[in-house]
Amino acid sequence: MVRGLIVYLLLIIIVIMTQGCSDHTEKNTFIISGPIEKIDASYIYVNEFPIPIKDTSEYEVDQIIEAKLYSLSDTDAYHPDLIKLKEIETME
Numbered sequence: 001m002v003r004g005l006i007v008y009l010l011l012i013i014i015v016i017m018t019q020g021c022s023d024h025t026e027k028n029t030f031i032i033s034g035p036i037e038k039i040d041a042s043y044i045y046v047n048e049f050p051i052p053i054k055d056t057s058e059y060e061v062d063q064i065i066e067a068k069l070y071s072l073s074d075t076d077a078y079h080p081d082l083i084k085l086k087e088i089e090t091m092e
Helices: 002-027
Strands: 029-039 043-046 049-052 064-071 083-090
Touching: 043 064, 049 083
Parallel strands: none
Antiparallel strands: 029 043, 029 064, 043 049, 064 083
């Protein structure tokens, strides 16, 4: 009986914790699209926003992309160090 109650409480805690994590990333998700203006070692720049990229050699200036990003920041300010790339797609 006690073991069943402990398992039930642990399941409730896990569900609550995973719901909190998913809300954070969905709430802070945004899309940037347009031509690449500049490329450096760690970022490509679209509409003057730096987008973190692991391998920038795959991209070229003037190539049009659409990037889905999410922020780890709690504010609306754009902090490149707190931005994570969720997915990126090149447009024709």
